[in-house]
Amino acid sequence: MATALFAAIAGLKVLLVERTEYVGGTTALSAATTWIPMNRHSSEVAVDDSLDKAEHFLDGVVGNRSPAVLRRAFLESGPQAIATLEDQSQVRFRPYATHPDYEQDHEGATLRGRALEPVPFDGRSLGADLARIRPPIPEFTIFGGMMIDRTDIGHLLGLTKSWRSFRHAASILAWYGRDRLAQRRGSRLVMGNALIGRMLASLKARNVPILLEATVRAVDAGRGGVEGVTVAQNGAERQIRVRRGLVIAAGGFNRHPTRRAELLPKPTPAYSPAAPGHTGAMQDLALKLGARFGTGGDQPAFWAPVSVRRRADGSTAVFPHFVMDRSKPGTVCVDQTGRRFVNESTSYHQFGKAMFAANRDRPTIPCFIITDAVGLKRFGLGMVRMGTRNLKPFLDDGYLVEAPTIAALAAKLNMDAAVLEETVGAMNTFAKTGVDTQFGRGTTAYHRINGDAAHGPNPTLGPIDTAPFYAVRLYPGDIGAATGLVIDEWARVLKEDGSPVPGLYACGNEAQSIMGGTYPGPGITIGPAITFAYRAVRHACQAGEQRP
Structure with missing residues (x-):
């Protein structure tokens, strides 16, 4: 969704293909914390951070488990990606007063400023499309479907202790009560649902077509790289031409019929709280074009x-x-x-x-x-x-x-x-x-x-x-794949010889994690996913001028 939005902002013609009946994969189920050091909101809660400090921190945690050039690209472009979303779409983030990096033992760790969370969103503006957002995990809601974030939890626990908390709690409870009189789910979206809702509203505003319950059957490639895709939906197939690039961001291998057992440690985990769409099917198509899986990560x-x-x-x-x-x-x-x-x-x-x-x-x-x-x-x-x-x-x-x-x-x-x-x-x-x-x-x-x-x-x-x-x-x-397709600093999918597959990009959990299978802080999957979506579109805009 981030790739489609960045491409639409750049004025490109975009098609978003979703495997399931919903938009929003595991992000929709998560808190959607987004780790972007030195973002435009960092200074609101932190004054002692820098890109060099963040880079030193990642070098210490990740080491040689991922290419340093990819981490540097992430640090340099992450703030630009967030600024572009906030300036040119309905996506909004806010910092949390204290949201520490996880690996506090490493030099360069911070207590705040790097982790952003989505601003709550009024899903009523989506109309019938509210039902297209993947619902939250039921056990993470209250009263049969009311979404709350940790700010809400604080106010709900303190509603008898302060007038401010009482007003906040009363407001969100009344909102949910009105919703349930008319529909099955609440329309006040928080955390992952808020981020996905804001992206969906932004894509709608730019008239980006979205195919739901659609499957990419084949990727057509010629001498110049990716030229088109075959998409199946509702029992019919269509061929779609690709001029500037195909970006795969389908969530990774975790529900692949064989690769799950091949890549995960033994005993193979029986349970995953992640969304069901990440079957690894797009990675299979990329491998046919010469792509390769990354190695050397701490965890798969x-x-x-x-x-x-x-x-x-x-x-x-x-x-x-x-x-x-x-x-x-x-x-x-x-x-x-x-x-x-x-x-x-x-x-x-x-x-x-x-x-x-x-x-x-x-x-x-x-x-x-x-x-x-x-x-x-x-x-x-x-x-x-x-x-x-x-x-x-x-x-x-x-x-x-x-x-x-x-x-x-x-x-x-x-x-x-x-x-x-x-x-x-x-x-x-x-x-x-x-x-x-x-x-x-x-x-x-x-x-x-x-x-x-x-x-x-x-x-x-x-x-x-x-x-x-x-x-x-x-x-x-x-909760997500760390092993994925090898990419370069522009999110281009690379072959065994290190050359790119022309016109093919990967981001999110489809790509080998730039964190090398480590988990330095909250939101270290979504932050890079958004950033490399941004970089993929930037590269495609330039490379597309040379493609027919």
């Missing part, structure tokens, strides 16, 4: 621990545990022997990576996140929201495991009671001292910010000592 995919539950309609809810429970005081994560294996407050990507590493020595897939009655009430646990009074549905279907003592919980989880009791006892000691001598939980600003600021001496450590006790199973879930 980006990870998050997920919990799983059967919905009433028979579908499976795959819930990513980003920050709402793992980093909160009064929790611990253990393998199937009852031992800790990771710093629970680390980033979701590092957590998933640690699950695979630990599983080589002791069974860790699934692992368990454990809390007590106080922790469950205050912070929730996965799909069990904070303050939930009726736990019976979660207990009946086995999503939530409850026991009166730690020993009894161990028995239900098939663990040695003495081992789990020792683990929980150590956590209770750490809660008193504020120092996790095993894994260093709460030692970085990123850890502490995701904890409970009102809790001391360490905002991520609290006692687990109030019965009953609870556990939820966690699995590694892939």
